[in-house]
Amino acid sequence: MRKNALLAIVCSAVLPVSAQRPTVGAIRWDAYQGIGPYNDVVAHSLAPEKYRWRAPWFTEVRADGTLSIDGGKTGVMEREIDYAAGAGLDYWAFVMYNPAPEVGLSRGIELYLKAPNRHRIDFAVIIHAHKALTAKEWPTERDRWISYFADGQYVKTPSGRPLVYVLNMPVNWLDDFKAHARTAGYHPYYVQISGGWEHGGIRDVKPGGDAVGSYASFADKAMTFVEFAAQSRARYWEKPAKAGLDVVPAVTTGWEKSPRKDYPPFWELGQSYFTQAGFPACPTPAEIAEHLSESLKFVRDNPKSCPADTVLMYAWNEHDEGGWLCPTWTPDGKPDTSRLDAVRRVLHPSTSLVLETKPPIAGTEMAVREQPRPAAMSVLPDGAVQAQAWLRHQLELQRDGLTGHAEDLYDDIGSSDWLTGAGRGGQYAWERGPYYAKGLVALALALDDAALKAKAKRWVDAILASQRPNGDFGPRARNWWANMIALWLVRDWCAATDDPRVPPFLERYFAFQAEELKRYTLADESKWAMARGADELDVVLWLHVRTGKKELEAFARLLSGQIADWSTYYHRGGDPSKAGCRSHIVNFMQGVKAPPLQWRVDGDPRRRDAYAAAFAPEGWIMKSFGRPDRMVNGSEPLSSRSASEGTELCAIAERILSNQVALGVWGDAAIGDDLETVAYNTLPATLAPDGHGMRYYNLLNLPHCVDGPYGFVNNGEKVGSLCPGGAAHRR
Secondary structure: OOOOOOEEEEOOEEEEOOOOOOEEEEEEOOOOEOOHHHHHHHHHHOOOHHHHOOOEOOOEEOOOOOEEOEOOOOOHHHHHHHHHHHOOOOEEEEEOOOOOOOOOOOHHHHHHHHOOOHHHOEEEEEEEOOOOOOOOOHHHHHHHHHHHHHOOOEOEOOOOOEEEEEEOOOHHHHHHHHHHHHHOOOOOEEEEOOOOHHHOOOOOOOOOOOEEOOOOOOOOOOEOHHHHHHHHHHHHHHHHHHOOOEEOOEEEOOOOOHHHHHOOOHHHOOOHHHHOOOOEOOOOHHHHHHHHHHHHHHHHHOOOOOOOOEEEEEOOEEOOOOEEOOOEOOOOOOOEOHHHHHHHHHHOOOOOOOOOOOOOOOOOOOOOOOOOOOOOOOOOOOOOOOOOHHHHHHHHHHHHOHHHHHHHHOHHHHOOHHHHOOOOOHHHHOOHHHHHHHHHHHHHHHHOOHHHHHHHHHHHHHHHHOOOOOOOOOOOOOOHHHHHHHHHHHHHHHHHHOOOOHHHHHHHHHHHHHHHOOOOOHHHHOHHHHHOOHHHHHHHHHHHHHHOOHHHHHHHHHHHHHOOOHHHHHHHOOOHHHHOOOOEHHHHHHHHHHHHHHHHHHOOHHHHHHHHHHHOOOOHHHHHHEOOOOOEOEOOEEOOOOOOOEEEHHHHHHHHHHHHHHHHHHOOHHHHHHHHHHHHHHOHHHEOOOOOOEEOEEEOOOOEOOOOOOOOOOOOOOOOOEEOOOOOOEO
């Protein structure tokens, strides 16, 4: 997120700052999160009164004079975000460590990613082969770090490349990281900050290529900060630029390491600074501001040497090592924000330091993002992966059973207005036909079965041919919900066959709907459309990726704003009908895909943990309606946890599909685990072994399935019915 600034006023010197200044990042070394041995060491080194003023603002002084420094306490990260964003910082660069509790240095980024106000500041990573990272752990950590690139708030260079800082990485690990990043579809911009470019260790850095900088600035003797800053400028900005290297200027906030010299940390034993007679003086806030202002001017004056258009400040929170911006502890409990105040006067000269913990508000600068955020994974088209063995046999049973013969068994499918155009109306013109065709298309493509594909193509052809001159289509005008199902199936068909008719068909319909939704909303048509609108949003985002057309971005925002607020419902509950969500079990499962897709549009951080909230064992939903198979009981409204209650087959199928979408957006393996649990356990128990029948409700306690009532009634008497009817099937 880039902020605008008109003037930078530092110590009476007026330096013009362009409307789009270089971005400014700050390093985070998170030893101040209340856990691990590193936290114990920094708390010990800052405990003496002569150093206590350097401790972070959330420090607590115990009665015995020792310090408790716990940045993991509730609300601390949110306020740190507010401090940093209010001062004008654009991003934090987190030093990467494996998340083991015995290390304790990954808690900062974990808290940041969960913070409700993190939209206020972006992030990058400093990939780092620290001593606690083993070769066995490396692949897991490598993949975790690469996964961050998919986050909409990950920092990119002006050319769109993820910004990656490299600190003390072995050559083989760095090469491996680069290879896997390329495989994942990324081309990061690597900035080598391993102790300064002149000390070697720089690979694949050349003029016009990747860049150099420095984690910190170093000095082996006492000097004023002004002298230290000038040395840093010459060493880490001017020298590499003159050598033809790309540069990310390192902006120092100090290197006064007396606390560590007095109380040596276990990870730096034997280093040369223990014998130094002195260190550079701690800077005044004005000196920090002047140095920062000079770095911005250097980037503006040297665009060819600084294509990343950014500077990196050392540091947000290296309190005991000598460099920090984070507000600090005071005896009266009021944080000392003087350093951030000085930074703000450079980056946001017309504002005061404002703390804000509210989520983004539509229409504000923070909330607006033109292009949708990318998903973590790319979804392969149906048929790209061919099933084998048991799984293929299950698909063939569907082909030879209900799916392959539904048009003969059900008149409102075989004679659907969607297929025939006969105009019979009612159920013939609503969801049943396209719902069936949606599964038919997927099955035909998955099996690459010529007969099934011919049958599926009849539905696709009929839907595409039904489009009217105004862009609307289907047997009824403004049939928002039923049309969503049809949109999904023609999209799937196009993704696999590259049918050239589909993209213009979708564009015409979305253009029509963009105008109609302003006066006839999803809620006006039905609460079904409002609750299930993410099904259409998925197609809109797919088309945007395919075509890149700007009008689809605006339409995605319009559509997303009319979809039920499932994020709030999964977190807090309440009366779902008031939010348009309904307590209907199928709506509930279709809604699972809404938060990740809406996050791609608006970046609202609440949406990131909506899935976890919905299915957390201790959450209100699973406590009230949850099952051991990770499903939720509903017949059809959400019902109790009783083993004699059931869940719909429709809900099971929609849960699998919604999990597929959520997994694609977040890349969270736990969502895939749930998908497999439902697909390989709950779904087979709801289908007849030969594929010729199904049970409308799946009950956990149902040793004998018969066509009759089960003591709860909603969708008619035969709530446990075997479709299309016939002899009972034993479970």
